[in-house]
Amino acid sequence: MRASVFIGTSVDGFIARRDDRLDFLPPGGGEPHGYDEFIASVDALVIGRKTFEVVLAFPEWPYGKKLVVVLSSKQLDFSAIRGGIVEQMAGTPEEVVAKLSARGLKHIYVDGGITVQRFLRAGLIQRLIITRVPVLIGEGIPLFGAMPRDIKLRHIATQSYPSGLVKTEYEVITCVLK
Amino acid sequence: MRASVFIGTSVDGFIARRDDRLDFLPPGGGEPHGYDEFIASVDALVIGRKTFEVVLAFPEWPYGKKLVVVLSSKQLDFSAIRGGIVEQMAGTPEEVVAKLSARGLKHIYVDGGITVQRFLRAGLIQRLIITRVPVLIGEGIPLFGAMPRDIKLRHIATQSYPSGLVKTEYEVITCVLK
Numbered sequence: 428m429r430a431s432v433f434i435g436t437s438v439d440g441f442i443a444r445r446d447d448r449l450d451f452l453p454p455g456g457g458e459p460h461g462y463d464e465f466i467a468s469v470d471a472l473v474i475g476r477k478t479f480e481v482v483l484a485f486p487e488w489p490y491g492k493k494l495v496v497v498l499s500s501k502q503l504d505f506s507a508i509r510g511g512i513v514e515q516m517a518g519t520p521e522e523v524v525a526k527l528s529a530r531g532l533k534h535i536y537v538d539g540g541i542t543v544q545r546f547l548r549a550g551l552i553q554r555l556i557i558t559r560v561p562v563l564i565g566e567g568i569p570l571f572g573a574m575p576r577d578i579k580l581r582h583i584a585t586q587s588y589p590s591g592l593v594k595t596e597y598e599v600i601t602c603v604l605k
Numbered sequence: 606m607r608a609s610v611f612i613g614t615s616v617d618g619f620i621a622r623r624d625d626r627l628d629f630l631p632p633g634g635g636e637p638h639g640y641d642e643f644i645a646s647v648d649a650l651v652i653g654r655k656t657f658e659v660v661l662a663f664p665e666w667p668y669g670k671k672l673v674v675v676l677s678s679k680q681l682d683f684s685a686i687r688g689g690i691v692e693q694m695a696g697t698p699e700e701v702v703a704k705l706s707a708r709g710l711k712h713i714y715v716d717g718g719i720t721v722q723r724f725l726r727a728g729l730i731q732r733l734i735i736t737r738v739p740v741l742i743g744e745g746i747p748l749f750g751a752m753p754r755d756i757k758l759r760h761i762a763t764q765s766y767p768s769g770l771v772k773t774e775y776e777v778i779t780c781v782l783k
Binding site for chain 2: 591595
């Protein structure tokens, strides 16, 4: 199974403000930059509890009929979701990947700061697609965090858009210990 | 006078490791990505004391006969520099820009984490040229820091290179209070 990240950040690397606001991102995701094509390619999203709560406050559930797996060890209330397919899972990134893989899923979309960092640290992300929004916000929730070691990336493609978005796609180079 | 930044960072936004090491950057600056053309366009570099000390430890003074202004309120020892043109200056970014501007300088290259952040916060950087090296290092000295307010950028150009470097050039949008 493959796991990808598709995320927008400020040029200084934040995915949200301290209070979870996303007002510095262009409304509606900005001009089309491949999100629809990307989401069509995944079998499920895997997000953390915090991202789930942010998304739940959106006017509409944004993931349609796509399976959304929310990682949390505490019982979550899904009763407010209208029309979405959501389930809860707990465990390490390895366990989550093993469970979803056993169910035949081929490609998951890992989203949310903490969850992305956990999966990256576990070596379970294969693709990073980062779209930089042309603004510095100074502080907020960072996309990246501490890592046990350097993670080398292979540049796949970069594209810029008239509104100033710059999307770069990297493959994570996985080093196998012998 | 214009001030520009031309700097390399990891994909997670670090310009050096915690101990100032630059080993994650490609040796010799990596494949040519416009540094020579950029440095030829500036009248002087403005760097902080810490960057000066890192550069002083390089096998060779890297700035040739280009004027290098080192910002420090403490007296610095320039006796170890062979062949470089270096002077010390103290003061706020505004004072430094005013002094250099009065001497007829038209374009300065502001370098080093703390100095870049001070000049950005003061609204005195017009151009940011950031080259992302395809690696995550997890921790280190960040390029960006806290800002009193959002700083909007205008995307000018992005170029990727076969080795995986991605260079993006932004203009800082200066908002004048009325």
